[in-house]
Amino acid sequence: MNWGAIAAIYRFEMARFFRTLTQSFVSPVISTSLYFVVFGAAIGSRIDEVEGVSYGAFIVPGLIMLTVMTQAISNASFGIYFPKFIGTIYELLSAPVNFLEIVMGYVGAAATKALFIGIVILVTSAFFVDLTIQNPLAMLAFLMLTCLSFALLGFIIGIWAGNFEQLQLVPLLVVTPLVFLGGSFYSISMLPPVWQTITLFNPVVYLISGFRWSFFGLADVPIGLSLLAITGFTLLCLAVIWWIFKTGWRIRT
Amino acid sequence: MAAMVEIRDLRKVYAGGFEALKGASLDIEEGEILALLGPNGAGKTTLISTICGITLPTSGQITVGGHDVVHDYRHARNLIGLVPQEINLEPFEKVINTVRFSRGLFGKPRNDALIEDVLRKLSLWDKRDARIMELSGGMKRRVLIAKALSHEPRVLFLDEPTAGVDVELRRDMWETVAELKRDGVTIILTTHYIEEAEAIADRIGVINKGEILLVEAKDNLMTRMGQKELRVELTAPLTALPEALARFDVTLSDEGCTLIYSYDTSADRSGIAQVMSALNGAGLAVRDMQTKQNSLEDIFVGLVSDKEGAA
Numbered sequence: 001m002n003w004g005a006i007a008a009i010y011r012f013e014m015a016r017f018f019r020t021l022t023q024s025f026v027s028p029v030i031s032t033s034l035y036f037v038v039f040g041a042a043i044g045s046r047i048d049e050v051e052g053v054s055y056g057a058f059i060v061p062g063l064i065m066l067t068v069m070t071q072a073i074s075n076a077s078f079g080i081y082f083p084k085f086i087g088t089i090y091e092l093l094s095a096p097v098n099f100l101e102i103v104m105g106y107v108g109a110a111a112t113k114a115l116f117i118g119i120v121i122l123v124t125s126a127f128f129v130d131l132t133i134q135n136p137l138a139m140l141a142f143l144m145l146t147c148l149s150f151a152l153l154g155f156i157i158g159i160w161a162g163n164f165e166q167l168q169l170v171p172l173l174v175v176t177p178l179v180f181l182g183g184s185f186y187s188i189s190m191l192p193p194v195w196q197t198i199t200l201f202n203p204v205v206y207l208i209s210g211f212r213w214s215f216f217g218l219a220d221v222p223i224g225l226s227l228l229a230i231t232g233f234t235l236l237c238l239a240v241i242w243w244i245f246k247t248g249w250r251i252r253t
Numbered sequence: 254m255a256a257m258v259e260i261r262d263l264r265k266v267y268a269g270g271f272e273a274l275k276g277a278s279l280d281i282e283e284g285e286i287l288a289l290l291g292p293n294g295a296g297k298t299t300l301i302s303t304i305c306g307i308t309l310p311t312s313g314q315i316t317v318g319g320h321d322v323v324h325d326y327r328h329a330r331n332l333i334g335l336v337p338q339e340i341n342l343e344p345f346e347k348v349i350n351t352v353r354f355s356r357g358l359f360g361k362p363r364n365d366a367l368i369e370d371v372l373r374k375l376s377l378w379d380k381r382d383a384r385i386m387e388l389s390g391g392m393k394r395r396v397l398i399a400k401a402l403s404h405e406p407r408v409l410f411l412d413e414p415t416a417g418v419d420v421e422l423r424r425d426m427w428e429t430v431a432e433l434k435r436d437g438v439t440i441i442l443t444t445h446y447i448e449e450a451e452a453i454a455d456r457i458g459v460i461n462k463g464e465i466l467l468v469e470a471k472d473n474l475m476t477r478m479g480q481k482e483l484r485v486e487l488t489a490p491l492t493a494l495p496e497a498l499a500r501f502d503v504t505l506s507d508e509g510c511t512l513i514y515s516y517d518t519s520a521d522r523s524g525i526a527q528v529m530s531a532l533n534g535a536g537l538a539v540r541d542m543q544t545k546q547n548s549l550e551d552i553f554v555g556l557v558s559d560k561e562g563a564a
């Protein structure tokens with residue numbers, strides 16, 4: 001293993017993040033606050049509580065998940081797409097590194113950034129609502145796994161994308177709708193029965209439900225199923241990455 | 254000892270079906286400067302990209318320092334520095350960070366003294382905290398070189414390093430190359446400027462349409478180039494060479510209207526005076542005369558068109 005190379009990529013990517021720290025920090029704080037104003041105040045005034053939890057607190061896990069997933073994807077996809085776009089990828093290809101090391105550097109950095117933003121949102125939320133986290137360890141584990149698996153997905157998208165539109169297509173057309181419809185801001189049980197069944201085909205439901213369980217002990221689906229889903233998703237992404245590694249798909253001509 | 258870089262029967266067919274390299278073989282010795290000369294589209298960049306791991310060979314073998322570039326890529330690439338033809342740099346990065354990053358990618362520990370030394374040699378030290386986008390084209394080219402040198406390569410590939418670069422920077426670059434050679438670094442550079450190959454190379458390879466047409470020590474090529482011709486136009490055509498001129502290397506051409514005398518500029522005497530007096534002695538009237546030097550360009554054009562004629 002070329003650990004030095006992994007560290008170099010990781011540091012280089014993190015430096016990009018810290019260079020724009022204000023932006024990286026301020027924008028999630030502002031958007032979280034906006035969500036609380038809009039959802040918390042507007043809807044929260046109609047819905048008092050969901051399954052015994054105040055609506056404001058109820059949406060916190062979904063809000064964190066929504067942001068963390070989109071951030072992990074966009075950071076990782078941009079991280080590997082940008083060198084392809086401006087040509088600096090030549091350096092990665094001609095260095096004594098293998099694909100796994102490249103993945104660890106970029107995905108590691110993207111997951112770290114997403115985790116950082118997730119924590120910023122969590123802390124910001126605490127200013128708006130009373131938060132108690134029943135199972136902090138499970139909460140952290142879920143958060144980290146989500147950051148990792150969606151950064152892996154983002155990396156795959158970045159390798160696949162041939163232009164900037166494609167880079168934004170998957171997050172925009174697939175991930176955002178799945179997350180919004182995945183129970184970020186409501187409980188599945190609030191839906192009509194037909195929709196409840198349809199929703200169960202949305203993989204994001206399992207992640208959000210599990211994450212919410214770690215906060216409140218409430219879940220739409222059994223926690224074991226949530227764990228299985230996130231682990232399965234991570235393994236799937238790893239398998240695709242491994243296949244790209246084997247075939248050199250879209251990397252080496 | 255085996256050559257530093259060994260290329261055997263290298264073929265590269267791109268995904269579209271275009272054959273950019275048609276079975277190239279080449280040995281590059283440790284410590285030499287090899288100039289690869291060829292027109293645009295000849296396959297120079299493809300050759301370098303395949304050695305460095307940016308593209309995969311379709312068939313054939315390449316070793317660098319005895320390590321196969323596909324199977325033992327880590328050891329092979331550890332030895333290689335690459336300065337690409339295109340200026341590919343991240344516009345928002347600081348010079349020093351991008352150079353440090355290159356060293357890191359090669360798994361080498363941080364070494365500020367070495368980075369400083371490299372940047373100073375390339376006159377980049379004052380610009381170390383500048384962002385790439387603030388630099389001129391020539392400066393960016395130097396940053397690419399600094400990145401390649403940051404991990405102390407034993408073999409350096411420079412792909413058209415002086416294309417579109419002003420005269421001063423070109424001289425600087427040649428000086429840098431000469432210095433690296435003194436440190437024992439093997440250097441392969443591509444160019445389509447013949448003067449550049451002449452100025453710094455030990456050996457010159459000519460490549461065209463995916464084939465290596467010739468690899469020869471520069472001095473041999475220079476000797477060939479040292480041949481000059483004296484062409485004498487006569488007022489009246491000759492049917493045969495006069496007796497008096499038979500002992501010189503003289504031939505008749507243009508249906509007897511022109512005499513061509515070949516001589517070596519590096520010889521003690523050119524023999525021109527003798528030829529002229531022999532002409533006088535034979536009573537031949539001269540209309541005009543001119544001398545012509547063989548240049549590397551002629552050799553090059555000759556090689557390329559020979560091949561095309563044969564094909």
Ligand SMILES: Nc1ncnc2c1ncn2[C@@H]1O[C@H](COP(=O)(O)OP(=O)(O)O)[C@@H](O)[C@H]1O
Pocket residue numbers: 253267268269271273291292293294295296297298299300
């Ligand atoms: N990625 C590619 N796909 C298809 N053809 C390519 C690719 N890269 C280069 N070529 C073709 O291969 C030939 C050799 O190109 P190149 O190696 O860049 O030549 P040079 O560096 O000598 O100018 C050219 O005809 C070029 O169009």
Ligand SMILES: [Mg+2]
Pocket residue numbers: 297298299338412413
């Ligand atoms: Mg080229």
